[in-house]
Amino acid sequence: MDLELTSEPTLFVEVLLPVPIPGTFTYRVPVAMNDLVQKGVRVLVEFGARKLHTGIIADIHNRPPKNYQAKYLLDLLDDSPTVNELQLKFWNWMAQYYVATPGEVMKAGLPAGLKLSSQSRIQLRPEFDIEEALDLEVLSDKELRLLRSLEQEDSIPYEQAADILEVKNPYYIVKELVRKEAILLFEAVKDKYKPKTKKKLRLNPIFLETEEGLEQLFASLGTKQKAKQEEVLMKFLMMVPVLTNPASNEEGIDKKELLEGGTSQVSASSLTTLIRNGILEEFEFIVSRFEEDEYSATRYQDAEVKLSEAQQAAESQVLGYFEEKDIVLFHGVTGSGKTEVYIELIKKVLDSGSQVLFLLPEIVLTAQMVVRLKKIFGDLLGVYHSKFSDNERVEVWKGVADGRYQVVVGVRSSIFLPFENLGLIVVDEEHEPSYKQYDPAPRYNARDMALVLAQMHKAKVVLGSATPSVESFYHALNGAYGLVQLKKRFGDAQLPEVTLADLKLERKRKTMKEDFSSVLLEQVRNSINEHKQVILFQNRRGYAPYVMCEDCSWIPTCPSCSVSLTYHIHRNQLRCHYCGHSEAVPKSCVQCGSTKIRTMGVGTQKLEEDIKFLIPEARVQRLDQDTTRKKYGYQQIIQDFEQRHIDILVGTQMVSKGLDFDHVNLVGVFDIDRMLNFPDFRAEERTFQMLTQVSGRAGRKKDKGLVVIQTNNVKQTILHKVARADYEAFFRKEIEERKQYHYPPFTRLIKLSVKAEDRDKASAAAGLLARELVKKLGAKRVLGPQEPVINKIRNHYLMDILVKLERQKVNPQKVKEIIREVLGELDGDRQFRKVYVNIDVDPV
């Protein structure tokens, strides 16, 4: 036989693994799999001595690695690719741009449910003879004990060995037994994703084959407990017309439905007997985790949305821009009806056969927008949300891959879904910082990545906002993006009136009640008397940001972070919002022994308490991270507020997002000065956006709403711009400052955070880094190192370096290469062991 002709080529694959090591890993393809390997397929590989990993095939070739022996692929997990080629390209791009590894991007992009988990198991070697080993006296007591237990089982989990042996770490004993060739240690893999099933029942079809079948059936029942069994059967036959409609039997009936449904309950144990005797058959049916709701039958063609003239004009402007530009910034004031325009655009894209991605910031998602879209797009719409379980995410992933979902509404991570042909991406509230991921790497901004993804799909993008980011508005004015504006509220609703409450003055006159100015409190009372609703905005959760000893000013701080501890009232404890540390409130001062420990400052909990005390008849509810932990917590509160079971909603920025309430006529804003004075070049932008958003909650329909902003400095011009809803005035001033001080959009920023347990080490490493960067980039482009305000988190000291690159002159990818190089040097220096550096490209 001619080996040359029959032998198959030896193939190798580049496998992407979810590890933070640069590059892919080369594995050898077993000949039997040669025809089955394809890019994007999940594979099972051994990685390191004992670990199994799920990886993705990124490339296939026939070049054996030079310096090592490639391991074999263990298994292929898919028949068809889980990740398409465009996604692989996208991941790669993202890794380059954000200075991350492809593995880190994979980790962020692939839902956990598509990764496999592995567990070590121990098994007795069948050829090993325990008695013989005993005769030879080569086994210790413990070893023997483990072997005896294994005799009874096929295999046991590794952890169980610890219980059997009554030791903490069975590793050495297990290892010794492996050496003696008594046992095998292997990895069992299980697919984490399990479809959800329902138990269904059908009648054994043999009873339907002949005319007399059913009679025989009743005759064949055992004599014992016959009546009960008959009862079950009768109910079944009433619910399933087996004779007139045999297909209904094929389809079966819910087990639960048979047992509990209808008018009577029937015996579950009789049913079990019927199943055991082969009269009824039980089978499992895969169901979707997403309940088919009342809208699912609707086709979007049927759901008419009437656009106002202004909306129609906006839509045709967007379409007009799309003739020549790929990106349009859609600036529409709160309540101007951007959503209807989005919907019309989406319909058009769907009609052309392309897919649509609708991005929303984190918090809004469960609320009204999804319901609205669901009504229109029915079961073509997939929803991707951070509170979904792993399994639910996998179902959306698969739905997108097989084309069941043509529209997806989702949070930032939905840019990773396996779209084949996107035609449009809508980024609503494009200015929202929650589109940016902080930790872990890749620190990506979903808004920016949406632009990249769209380009790869040759799709269009609409960036929508009532308060566009300075960057986006600048690009729009520059002509890089199209600009479409809606300046009037829908249906002639008026913009709210904005009043400033002068806290300095009120304090002097002693008219403050707790943290409420008399101006605000009076308005709250008015609203309640008129049976209107009120929103109070305080962007700080907890009860008080810190507590303090009245006698010596001692403030409890976190043992691991350089921050004061926040007081939470319900558990009566102090908590760190950075690392989660919590402790009881000290009864007396640690420093001077005084018992006069007072809460300082205001959080949402305190506001809630105060307003309940000041207006006892009002029904008050708090909306923040702490009250919305549960999956539907947020939805529940919003619903209660909508249905007017709540008069006053006290909350963090959660209250400011995309919610339309018809009966709110007052919004109160606390602590805005702290936000304005935040040491960040975006502080004013953030404040303006937040105030505009939260103001938008006041007044709908014909009622003019009122916004009361409490401030210590009524002269701050930004507050007056909010009052006039003058975005463009805000923008003009802001863009001048950005230009003057070289901030985005005129520069690109890269922030390096150096982290080490030792403060001097962090400082020294940062110093070295900065010097090297200055050498290569010039002193003007490197700021710092500077110790951040919060200089210690989780027992690691921090130092920041900011790299500023002029937008026109500098190639940012080159600079990232330089940063990688310099970091490599630091990595090689023994002195800087255990120093970590985070790279944040385009920090927000």
Next chain:
DNA sequence: AGCACGCCGACT
């Protein structure tokens, strides 16, 4: 990032 391996000190 894990995780194995090796070296060191504490304990039965």
Next chain:
DNA sequence: GTCGGCGTGCTC
């Protein structure tokens, strides 16, 4: 001796 803590180096 054995256990377990931590520093170091590697993963196709």
